[in-house]
Amino acid sequence: MEVIAENGYFNAAVSAIAARAGVADGTVYLYFKSKDDVLRTAIDRNFERFHQRVVERFRDLDDPLDDPRQQLEYIAQVHLESNSENRAMAIVMQTEVRQSAKFIAEFSHRHLVKYIHVVREVVRRGQQQGIFRQDISDGVVAHCMFGAIDELLSSAVFTGRSYDAKATAKQVLDVLLHGITSVD
Amino acid sequence: MEVIAENGYFNAAVSAIAARAGVADGTVYLYFKSKDDVLRTAIDRNFERFHQRVVERFRDLDDPLDDPRQQLEYIAQVHLESNSENRAMAIVMQTEVRQSAKFIAEFSHRHLVKYIHVVREVVRRGQQQGIFRQDISDGVVAHCMFGAIDELLSSAVFTGRSYDAKATAKQVLDVLLHGITSVD
Amino acid sequence: MEVIAENGYFNAAVSAIAARAGVADGTVYLYFKSKDDVLRTAIDRNFERFHQRVVERFRDLDDPLDDPRQQLEYIAQVHLESNSENRAMAIVMQTEVRQSAKFIAEFSHRHLVKYIHVVREVVRRGQQQGIFRQDISDGVVAHCMFGAIDELLSSAVFTGRSYDAKATAKQVLDVLLHGITSVD
């Protein structure tokens, strides 16, 4: 991921990736089917870790998180934390996922759909509980939320700025929740 | 743009671009300095058209648009319309801009910054006029808005779905404006 | 010639030659059959001017030059003067003639043969007159003389040094004439 983050997928030579990993070129092909597969695998793992973390927190045995508002905030927070945890991976996610969404099959699109799906569920539950406005499409909300968070992350990645994931998540959700909270 | 939209920048051979344009390979280089330049030029023009359109509408002599809420809605609408107007260009914008933001210099990043800048100004004016909440960062709002809109556009581009730009803009702004409107 | 001298024949684009000449690319082809022809023509003219000058001096009506020793010295002098007269042409002669001798047909080889031929004649006449040693091949002498002069010229061209053509010619001929003058 470091090499791809530094050069972009197409400018990252497999031999450079191998060298960075401290192995011979051929060795890469013992662990990955192709260059594509290297990227795909990393992106897959990244998305899976994200989902696992969210799901685990929601269902935490000792302290489950089931308030829809807090759930959304937690999702935003985990999303934003990815930057500080593994900068190379964050760069790759920002620069390569959309490319790959179109060209390396739709694999990463599937992941996005899954992300959106989780948020929609939360929103729908919030609507059922009367917390969120009924007159809003859960899909639109989900895309807005993902887009807003991802854009903040993107901006930070490209400018090199760092931020407090928790505080930033709070700010975004402040706007979003105000926007979708039912007034009555 | 068609060829790049179909194959991605790196998989789009210059000769394929030339063939699609109905000219010889060498002719491409009479109009563009390099393959890079082809993409850069298209992205530049696209952003410029966007800005021009927004500015022209705001300052329309017969019917200027100066209500901050309506201004944001108009920006969202123009942003969303880009998809229906030139599908190839929309795909390129979604798949290549972030790549290029990192690797083909920061040229396209500059454009994004400009977009954000316009929105921030609108938000700030809304705050001064007491329409928008004072306790929210205009930068965060701008990024949220851009991200939300762009993600909806992105989703439509990748799924091939079409939508009503005006109506969708209204929905997003409905959420956003609720979120940022001051309650008093 | 300037452009070829600066870049070498293969790196000199016809368009660059045209630009230097202040004409359009196509115009070059109204005066020359091909790029080859540009070089060939220049080299031809240069050799012809050399021969013409030598022959004219030898047969000068007012003051003919017929002493073999003085004739050789004059040839050397004219050969060496070419550098100071047209530097670009001198560079081209040094860098391109051998290339072209092999690849652009043998045209320039013909010229060299003619040069050698003239010197051989002079040497032979010197031998007949008993001025030069009989036990030496006129061909070898001719090649030695051309080679020696040309190498001095070459060295000056590559190092950018300048010299006094007349004085240098004298020095070389001093060695050569001592070497070939009959003793007794």
Add this chain to the structure above:
Amino acid sequence: MEVIAENGYFNAAVSAIAARAGVADGTVYLYFKSKDDVLRTAIDRNFERFHQRVVERFRDLDDPLDDPRQQLEYIAQVHLESNSENRAMAIVMQTEVRQSAKFIAEFSHRHLVKYIHVVREVVRRGQQQGIFRQDISDGVVAHCMFGAIDELLSSAVFTGRSYDAKATAKQVLDVLLHGITSVD
């Protein structure tokens, strides 16, 4: 070298060189940095072999060669032998070295300077020992000798003639030594 000798450096395609060598195109780049490097390396080696041979003979433990006249003759002989030993290389040396002297940096010019340097030393020693005339520039003699020998070689290369290196060296040196030997 065969391919370059046949076509000239600029008309020799790397793929043709690779094919002649019986390897794939890419393999060339495992052993050479660039096409330039192929030529440069060959020329370098050729010059180095020449110098090594001369130095070794001069300092031969069993039978050192230290008479200045014989030293010059030996240099001439080795120079002339290069043709019969590797015809392709001889052609390349005649056709490409001056080109490269000007354009592929001055690398081959350095080699020529070294050759001249060796001859000058020999001449100077001959002058100190009173064998050679004092009133002659060692530099001029060195250039004359190199030029004369190289021109004979060149002529043989271009006409395809072959000769006896030892005998030809003797002839040239006969002229030269007569020319520079002190009379008293």
Add this chain to the structure above:
DNA sequence: AATGAATGAGTGTTCATTCAT
């Protein structure tokens, strides 16, 4: 006569992938 836009063949170089060791 002069132009210069258009051509398209040609080429140096890269790099993902393989496979004998």
Add this chain to the structure above:
DNA sequence: AATGAATGAACACTCATTCAT
């Protein structure tokens, strides 16, 4: 399991030449 030399397809770009104007 690991290596890394070898492969050869692929491609961006150049430039001599043409020809309609």
